[in-house]
Amino acid sequence: MAAVQQPPWSAPQSDSIDPxxxxxxxxxxxxxxxxxxxPLKPxxxxxxxCGPTVYDDAHLGHARNYVxxxxxxxxxxxxxxxDVNFVMNITDVDDKIILAARQQHLLAEWLKEHRKAREQEDGVSNGVEKAISSEIRQTTAEALNAYAQKNLPLLDSQVAPEQFGEEADKKYGHVMKxxxxxxxxTPPGDKEAKxxxxxxxARTAAEAQLLxxxxxxDYVSRTTGVLxxxxxxxxxSTVKGNDHGIFTILTKRHEERFFEDMKALNVRYPDKVTRVTEYGPQIVDFVKRIQDNGFAYEHEGSVxxxxxxxxxxGGYYARLEPWNRNDKEMLADGEGALVAKNTGFKRSAADFAxxxxxxxxxxxxxxxxxxxRPGWHIECSAMASDVLGKQFDIHSGGIDLAFPHHDNELAQSEAYWCNRSDSHVGHQWVNYFLHTGHLSISGAKMSKSLKNFTTIRQALSEGAWTPRGLRIVFLLGNWKDGLxxxxxLVKAGLAWEERVNNFFLKVRDLQSRQPHINGNGNGNSVASQKTEMDLRLDEAQAKFGDALSDSFDTPSAMRVITELITAYNSTPDKQIALSTSTSLASWITKMVHMFGLDSQPSPPTGQVGWSGNDIPEKAKPFILPLARLRDRVREQAIAGRINLTALGKMEDVDTTFGANQPYANANADFQRTVVGLHKKGAPPKDxxxxxxxxxxxxxxNLDIYLEDREGLPSLVRPLSQSLRQEKADREAVAASKTAAKxxxxxxxxxxxxxxxxxxxxxxxxxxxxxxxxxxxxxEGxxxxxxxxxxxAKSRVKKLKKDWERQKKLHEAYLASGRQ
Incomplete structure (x- = not known):
């Protein structure tokens, strides 16, 4: 990239700086x-x-930005x-939304007309139309041809559905490969993805025509893309401009789903939400002032x-990415439908609507x-200026918005706030721009327009990700870099989560045995002065703060936590006071909650862990006594003799706890098993x-794991993803060995x-x-x-060897009795 002159940036005035x-x-x-x-104010x-453009469900690429x-x-x-005042906009009107909403509305109206006509013609059976009318099939055929001619120009025009697959493979098979x-x-890119x-x-629609x-x-679900x-x-042209409900019915639904997704990911709700459709008059006034200041012109109703x-x-344009100011493709993307118009009237090729x-x-x-209607960029300028004023601290969004969206925002906003009589403009609208990097999977960037994305709700519902697991992966990468x-990386995230999880379990176990502990894990006392582990905690807290002060360097902060836990696990229990263990766990608990790794409120000091780190409360009255009973049974069985009386009073094993109480049933069933084995005089191995x-x-099967420990009670813990994976890996290895055998x-x-x-x-x-x-x-x-x-003798000798081998094979055959 060629060197570009750096535009000036002014730090906030020193009198606003809090010492x-x-x-x-x-x-x-x-x-x-x-x-x-x-910040402007101490x-x-x-x-x-910049919030979402709400015409489809949010995908994992959006999750990277908003998380x-x-x-x-x-x-x-x-x-x-x-004290953070976080404002987010909802883009509920732009070219993509207008097109998507109008298309869905018109298709729904067209189908409604078809259903009505079919009902009048021959009725319906069980609510399902008897057949697809010839009119719909004909319209779909026309739609398929129009779609192919526009988007797949290598195909022959008017290709029949029966030949579509063969024709597509012939003309575009190399792309599919x-x-x-x-x-x-040349390497494939977005063009090939499209x-x-x-x-x-098109292929799906063609196949539907053959049903x-x-x-x-079913037919419409297959042909919607071309219809x-x-x-x-x-x-x-039948849609009226003032009928905004046609468009907002789509955006309201997807806005609601967006915030549902954000809640599932534990993303805090904005302090204020602004919507473009609610800012029509303010946006008009904003544009008018820019024009009055001499920085805009009108052409055929557009400004x-x-x-x-x-x-x-003296103003600067493209302050964020000046090297892109002449990129025609990016400029066209910013202009949307207007790019198709004759632009010869423009005073500069980069002028935007x-x-x-x-x-x-x-x-x-x-x-x-x-x-x-508003241009794409003006919405944010008007809404941010209305809520936050002439200048504010942070503006954020994905890196793909830097140009032209945010560069255009800056130019028009500073043009709005400047004084026309000034000989030189110098107002700085935003002090800090934070741009998050792209998320890619297998090297491909997710995109709604390419339809190559995994939605957030799909990823969570299918179990591919958990909210915590996804956030951990994002924390392991720098927010401004591509990820x-x-x-x-997935393994690293799972390993980090499991390490922290095990640490919390260890400390909680120590706390649960506190009545039997005098100062530390094995009954020995530790001097009241700071130990090496106390000093390590002090050092970790300082490094953690330094990392976050360095442009929110979460990868380094995550390593600080990992290294602290590693040091703790490497130190003998007798050298760590329970109070030190609790201090470490309390601080780490506070930090993981601060990072948003738990949707539950941070527990009071002394209570450690995060949700999912303990078995359900309704399970404890049955599972904790069951674990203690099992420990006693194992201890006796290992010793070689079962003493039923020494095991303690059994519950009434004939009691039925009900199918809706699996924990109680597990307790009762095990007691029945022990009593039954005792009555049979079973050996210890049973x-x-x-x-x-x-x-x-x-x-x-109840998502609970008992971890047997030598010299200590078994540790009762919930199943984690890594434990499940370990078992799956063991089973896979065993299955592989069995298959090999x-x-x-x-x-x-x-x-x-x-x-x-x-x-x-x-x-x-x-x-x-x-x-x-x-x-x-x-002998033959x-x-x-x-x-x-x-x-020749050599020839006879070779033939003799072949004959002897066959003789042995024949004798084995005769011995097998198969003749």
Whole structure:
């Protein structure tokens, strides 16, 4: 990248700096370096975050952005104790939303007309249409052809559904195999990903056309991808601009689902939410003031930002990514539908729309320039300025928003707030821009437009991720860098979680045995002065704070916790006072809660752990006594003698606790087993087998694990993902060994069968069918060749060896009795 002149950045005025404020440096996209973090007001942070464009469910790429922002917000608020005012916008009107909402509305109306016509024609059976009408099939055929001609130009026009698959494989097979569209050796990219998406949509629709008698619901689900744009092309002009409900019905649903997803990920709700559709008049006023200040011009009902006028007054455009200011593709993406218009009227090629004249089928609001709607970038400028004022501390979003979205925001907002009479503009609207890096899986960036994403709710519901596990992975990466989900990173996240989980279990176990402990884990007392582990805690707390002060360096902070736990686990119990163990666990508990790794409130000092670190409360009255009973049974069985009386009073083993109480049933069943074994006079090994079955099957199926420990009571703990994985790995290894043995056995049997099959031939006959020989002895060995000449001795010797091998095979065959 060529060197680009750095635009000026002004730190907040020194009189606003709190001398007691933490010494934080943060990576600022405005300077592309780490800069000291000085809020405009002491101990208060004003923050505007670009929220979602709500026309589809949020995916894991969105999770990376919003969870990372939530982590930084928590660090500022809960660790550094700033009062954070966090404002987030909801983009509920833009080109993508307008198109998606209108298409869905028009398709629904079209299908409603079809259903009504079908009911009048021949009725319905059990609520399902008897057949797809010829009209729908014809319209779908037209839609498929239109879709293919626009998005898959290599295909022949009017390709029949029967030939679609063959034609697609012929023209685009190389793309499906991972090559570029041009097939010239260049690596594939987004263009090829889009082709694959279009092929899938078109192929699915073509296959639907071949179904003999599908239900309307099934047929439409397969053909929606081609029907949506086609029906829209026929009917878009029927949608009225002031009928905003057509558009907000989609956005309200997905906004609600977005915040449900954020709640599931333990992302805190914004202090204030702003929506574009609620800011129509304010946005008009905002644009009008920019125009009045001399930095915008109108053309055919649309208003454009005048970059030349702004720079002529000393302003900067593209402050965040100046190297992209002439990137036509990125500029076109920012302009959306307007890019298709003749742009010769523009005073500069990079000038962008502040206000767009609405076309038929688009929502509209009244304005001095006629009916129109906000440009993409103006919404954030107007809403952030309305809520946070002329200047605020932090603006955040994904790195893909830096240009043109945030660069355009900066230019138009500073043009709004500047004084037209000034000879030079110099207002700084935002002091710190925080841009989070992309998330990719197997090297591919997630994208709604490419339809290659995994939604948040899908990932959580299918068990691919837990909210904690996903957040841990994000914490292990730097918030501003790209993050690729790899198997190694997933393993690292699981290992970190398991390490912390085991640490909490260990300390809680020590606390549970506190009446039997005098100062530490083994009954020895420890001097009251600070021990090495106390000093390690002090050092860890300092390093942790340094990491978070260094641009919220969570990977380093996570390592601090790991190293502290490793040091604790490496120190003999007798050298660690219980109070020290509790101090370590309390601090780590506080930090993991601060990071948002638990949706439950942080427990009081002295109580350690996070949710999922203990078995359910309803299980404890049954499982804890059961664990103690099992410990006594194992102890006696290992000693070689069972004393039922010494085991203690049994419960009434005939009591039925009910099928809805599996923990109680587990307790009662084990008692019945012990009593039954005692009545039969069973050997100790049978009791040990019962104890293992309770641990490995009964309680495992209740998501509880008993960890047997030498010289200590068994540790009762919930099953973790790593424990499940360890068991799955063991079972996989065992299954692999069993399969290998079975294969070896089968191979040996096959070899034996082949050997016996070869042995069917009597060695006396083995050479007689060979035309190479003319005479043989009484054992069938050749003596003369085909011309009657005696065979050479070396030749006879070799034939004799072959004959002897066959003789052994034949004898084995005869011995097998298979003849």
């Amino acid at each position: 007691k404020a933490p010494n934080i440096r943060v990576y600022n996209s405005l300077t592309r370096t780490k800069t000291p973090f000085y 101990k208060k942070v004003s923050w505007y975050a 990372s922002q939530d982590i930084i917000r928590r660090i500022l608020k809960d660790y550094f104790h700033f 991972g090559k570029s569209v041009t097939d010239d050796g 082709v694959k998406m279009h092929l899938t949509i 003999p008698d599908p239900s309307l619901e 949506l744009p086609y029906i829209d092309s026929l009917r878009s 454009y930002y005048d970059i030349g006028a702004w720079e002529s007054k 502040l206000w767009k004249a609405s076309k038929p089928g688009e929502p509209s609001w009244p304005s001095p320039w006629g009916e129109g 690729e989900i790899t198997p190694d 009791y040990l087998a019962a104890c293992d079955d309770l641990r490995d099957r009964v309680l495992w 079975e294969k070896a056995k089968a191979d040996a049997a096959a070899a034996e069968r082949e050997k016996l099959e070869k042995g069917k031939l009597n060695p006396v006959e083995m050479f007689k069918a060979d035309e190479e020989f003319s005479e043989w002895d009484e 060995l050749p003596t003369k060749d085909a011309s009657g000449e005696p065979l």
